[in-house]
Amino acid sequence: MASLKISSFISSVAVSSAVLFIIVLLQNCKVVHSFNVATHESGLRFFLSSVARPNEINKIPSLPEDEPPTFFGYNILFHRARFGGGVNLITGSPKRMNPANPRSQHLGPERYNSSKTQGSMNACVIPRSVFVREDSHRMCQELHPENTEPGDGVGLSFAINRQGHTVTCPYPRPKDCDTSRYNPGFCFLGSRGGKRWSGIQQNVNFDCPVNGLDIVFVLDGSQSIGGENFEKVKEWVLQVIERFNIDTGANRVGVIQYSHFYEGWGLDDQPFIKTEIALGEVRKFEQLRQHLTEVSLQNYTTYTAHALNKTVMDFEDSGRLFDPSTKQVLILLTDGISTDKEYLPYSAKYVRSFGIQTYAVGVADAVQSELRTIATGNVMSNERVYQVGDFSDLADIVERLQGDIIENALEGFHSRSDSNKLSMAQSGFSSTYGKRMVIYQFLTYICDWICVKMFDHQIISRYVLC
Structure with missing residues (x-):
């Protein structure tokens, strides 16, 4: 009799814990309708780089053979507007040659140079339905700061918080100084999820340090x-x-x-x-x-x-x-x-x-x-x-x-003074706003199994956003 009461007590505690977990989860998580970036025999669907063009045969957008890659999708995060609005997938294209010319990687007579890419970011609207099979292909909006220079590689690292404040930290801009090679790191600052940019962070010195x-x-x-x-x-x-x-x-x-x-x-x-x-x-x-x-x-x-x-x-x-x-x-x-x-x-x-x-x-x-x-x-x-x-x-x-x-x-060199010990550091190479949003993938396997059975797609990614 005692063992039966203990078992009943344990079961009630387990149920209560599960209910509590679900309540906490619902209070702290916002479910973003799942989506997939899927490969199909007819090509890539849903989110496409602006460099992609319709194929002459089947009209499916794809990267032209003579176009070097932009590394579209190198880095991704989700952003949901603080007051209303939809959810965007923000992705980087750090090998974009010139964001002012998003339709091509070539600059007139100049050919592509992977070490001179300015880079870019892209905002892609996420479909609101879980199981939508669209024949249309979604193009992504370019998000790129002004005053970028060849070699910056914008989109390599970026972060957006819930208020829409945006930061992206490109490659340092190296300079050959008299006695050393100086690598001043810096970040571009923006708002509205990267749709508006305010310029380079303050207190960045691109001149050779006086040492x-x-x-x-x-x-x-x-x-x-x-x-x-x-x-x-x-x-x-x-x-x-x-x-x-x-x-x-x-x-x-x-x-x-x-x-x-x-x-x-x-x-x-x-x-x-x-x-x-x-x-x-x-x-x-x-x-x-x-x-x-x-x-x-x-x-x-x-x-x-x-x-x-x-x-x-x-x-x-x-x-x-x-x-x-x-x-x-x-x-x-x-x-x-x-x-x-x-x-x-x-x-x-x-x-x-x-x-x-x-x-x-x-x-x-x-x-x-x-x-x-x-x-x-x-x-x-x-x-x-x-x-x-x-x-x-x-x-x-x-x-x-x-x-x-x-x-x-x-x-x-560590001397008696530490005032210059970071003057040659490559600051600004990585960016983050902290762990305000966490991606949970506990529904991935169920959703993937259903999508594969229904649409014969190979699923690459699916998320629940908290």
């Missing part, structure tokens, strides 16, 4: 280098600096040569840890070339740790060490063992504590563990470490070194 770069070369001037090889080192310095365009004034360069250290003398008084070119002293590349020709090899020992300490002083004297819009880079080149190697970990850490990014270039017999200590402090990592077998091979690392500096110092 200064201070580079100091710290060159080993010990006897083991040799005069002939030192000339190769100076030529290598010029090759690196030429890639960073110091003529604009945003980027500056300095050169320190080091060898011996005299105990009891201050760093400013050391004759063999010498600032050959003060940071920012030379503002033109040809002047830098002339100054370097006058620098001769010191021919002494290798006090690398003390040279690193001297470098911090030069950065401080430059006046931009604590400027958040300027990044500091130190490039040290050596070919052997440091005379003061016991101080090297402390000096290298001291340099990095100022947010100065260090690169270590070793030639011939340079000690790898010392190079790693200078670059990052991690003796197990080769990050920002370069090694070549001979001075003649220095030219082989110029391009890699430039790329490393741009990637780390200008785009992703």
